[in-house]
Amino acid sequence: MINIRQLLIVGCLVLASLPARAQSLIDAKDVRPPEQLSLCGEPVPVAVADVRERFEKEMLLSLWDRPQVLLWLKRSTRYLPFIAQELERAGLPEDLKYLAIVESALRPHAGSSRGAIGFWQLMPETGRRYGLQVDEFVDQRRDIFASTQAAMKYLKELHQQFGKWALAMAAYNMGEEGLAAEVIEQKTNDYYRLYLPLETQRFVFRMMAVKLIMENAGRYGFSLSEKDYYPPLRFDTVAVDCFQSIPLRILAEAAGVAFKQIKDLNPHIRGHYIQAGNHQIRLPQGSARRFESNFKAMVEQHDRERSQRIYVVQSGDSLSSIADKFNVPLAALLIWNRIDLNKTLYPGDRLVIYPRQKKPVPAVP
Template identity: 55%
Template sequence: MLLALRLEQPVLLCGEAVPVDRPDVAERFEKEMLLALGNRSQVILWLKRTARYFPYIEQNLRENDLPDDLKFLALAESALRMHAGSPKGAMGVWQLMPQTAINYGLVVNDSFDERRNLYLSTPAALAYLKDLYGRFGSWNLSLAAYNMGEEGLEAEILEQGINDYYRLYLSLETQRFILRILAIKRIVESPGKYGFSLSAEDLYPPETFSTIQIDAFGDLPLRLIAGAARTDFKTIKDLNPELRGYYLAAGARMVNIPENGRSGFQTRLAAMIEADAKIRNQRVYLVKPGDNLSRISQKFDVPIAALLIWNRIGVDAVIQPGQRLVIYPATGEKMTAREAIQDDVDQ
């Protein structure tokens, strides 16, 4: 193991030398290597996921004339997990903060969080990295700024009078950051050297899907999109991790669906939307005095959580007499929604 930690010089990251001849830098690197290698299950997941996502990232790096080593930043930030989040509010594979994502053209709101989508967030993250390099003129400093914020790094450079990442006193997290990326690079590029032997069959295959445009005139249930795509709700959510909740917000939107669901999709979707509208009109319940969500849920034998989803209301919502709720009763319903409305009319 100790032999595997030794580095032949020069050691490069993004084409820039890492001064591993300095004892403090060598120690920081060895620490990151040992921590990474101590979590073998995590390394195996790194290796398996790189086969699925690195080809897309590498293509974008080439097209933007950026160092290939930047792909290891994504592993360091999120282990290539779409829904990775931080206590500070960073999200997605590239761990972008909300305002940074918005500044670089991503949508972050109650309906969409495009930071969660690798194919949407990668161009934004690379544009941000390119701007950081233009600002600092060094990839080591640019990656440090990516981790701690550009203004914070600039303040430290001004105060300490040093613009060498390896000589700057920064937060412990940022002091580790570049060496962690280097450790990940060394392990992923030579897994056999560290005892990892995976065959091509062990790796996760790249994702395959078709992208179609949906023009929604109102909020559209994702279950209808799934049905029209001849798949399930989970598959639509997995292929479109930026979609939040159970509905596609009104407007024009590009959505990923399974390739085998593309043919005839728009026709099936239009028919399902029309059928669902008719069903919803027949499933409207008029709230009566004394009603609450718990009582209505028992009356129609459906979970309260389902009522919240169908009617786009929060768990703390207070319903009022005369309010209309859409309800899809369970098989053993005690009373149909149409009968419930008719009771009100007869009274």
Template identity: 55%
Template sequence: MTTLFFSGPALASDKAGTIPTLLESLRLEQKLFFCGEAVPLDDPEVRESMEKELMLSLWDRDQAVLWLKRSTRYLPVIEALLSEAGLPDDLKYIALAESALRPHVGSPKGAIGFWQFLPETGRRYGLTINESIDQRRNLTASTRAAMAYFAKLYEKFGSWSLAAAAYNMGEEGLQAEILVQDVSNFYRLYLPQETQRYLFRVLSAKLILTQPERYGFHLQEGDYYPPTRFATVELICPGETSLTVVAKAAQTDFKRIKELNPELRGHYLAAGTHTLAVPENTPLGFQERFNKIHQEWSQQRQKRIYIVQSGDNLSTIAEKFGVPLAAVLIWNRIDINRTLHPGDRLVIYPVESRTVRP
């Protein structure tokens, strides 16, 4: 069992509490770079675009404060992985622009997680995405996938700004615009509005996180969210089990297991071998405790089988046993619209039961 601890960077302790005017904030007096590539702020159109996105980010001060507070929880992990892969540190700001460092955030198009991968793209870069696991929500796995994707995009386009644009709009779409417009400079390409704004939104995040006091964010050390502390365990699961069983084996609760393993979907863990995060103070002997509790849980499920009778439906069955309909759906992993037939078998835990439940 390996304990991991991620420590954050030196934190700001400026107590001045002053907030500069928007005009003061927009005066970009120093050169600006993205992944070592200079941003041509001497171009009036580029400066206007940069100022616009910076202004919008500063206007949403609540969001900017959350960027800063979450940064010490998640960015050290991303920074370490980027450094290990030899990739530019600035790529971490893309995760901020994409998800505000929220593992469960999704888009109308189906993108999910820290790096907002679509399912097909995530699978292409090695992420497991199915009904029980979605690694787009796992910080380490999704960051490794994003790094592989960025490395490929940079190899194809030869520019990190173009790689970022391709990440946003798709590599084929960007390649088509480059060919049609006969331009290979991000700042001179006419692209969809979202993509034209994208890099400047990323750069806004960089400016705020690298110079928080400059923009009126005077956070003290205690204002930042602490890094996540956890241990990792290898779990051999002989059959599908409830995450409540896993939580009891880790001597914690369901909520903590879900928070430490955001890639786990629903209430159950599939059969197989899993690497899981558990509280850092989890005692040794996790597998042995799990085996015992899982066996008890399996035996109890067999004793809680209800045979569907003629005239039954999910609502009447829930009412008969005095349990919420939603609990019946979770225990049996079924949809509320499922048609029941006499003889079907359902797992039901009556209210008076005080045993291990799924």
């Protein structure tokens, strides 16, 4: 048997080899800026020593995290073609598509400690300002289609305000009022000469690094075949008109797909229900016909079952005691009734409960 000492020795040898291997993959020549470097059609003054140093830092940090870069590349075929198409339609620079990688690594549920969410890391008030629904039921910042439109409108306004894309991206990161104040105080509108919050000083250079790596993946040691890339989003869209809230599981059952597939294609829907109103719901490709045949009948069946699953709260009841009484998880009780643990129960309150099926007791011989 291998003892603990042998395992420790092997582990140390493996760990010691990692830096050497990583360094062998990254050389000084790999992070040198090209003589002609531009971002969004604007030249980058790489001949300036400080600019070159900041650029090389972001290149080194990006290339060091090779698994993350590999995920950028694999996800790119799922989202970037759509973003590039919309940027072209709006007359905006294609390089802006790399902003979504810098902000979220192309993850719909990416979030920051400040409250920014989604592909483009929009704050709640910014999302609402540009037409997104952001509330307890729906958060369209997580939707690639809606959030891309909002982000483009915001970026276009920032460019109109500051006149340069480097400044527009800086404002996107730190806020337009803060950047405007620094431009006035420092008496320059040159992004590369402004002293800004450290994150914002790095932000545009991270965009440059992402652009260079994504457009020259082979040069930096990333070799992917066509099957390595993740497939584009493919789905059917159906109109769903609800006069009351409906569990997402009913939609999934009507389409004959998994609950997770509905959530993955509609990341903007929060929780387990869609609310009353008109909705455009994405379904796995090829499932729309089945959904349209089944949905109405399943909603009617759900309503009948729900009316038969009402429990009237008694004196002394609590959420935990009710869950125990019916042998159901407390979390399920909260989902079925869209409540939280802080809810105070009163005698006469009505709760929906779907008791577990009791297993038959085997007959005694």
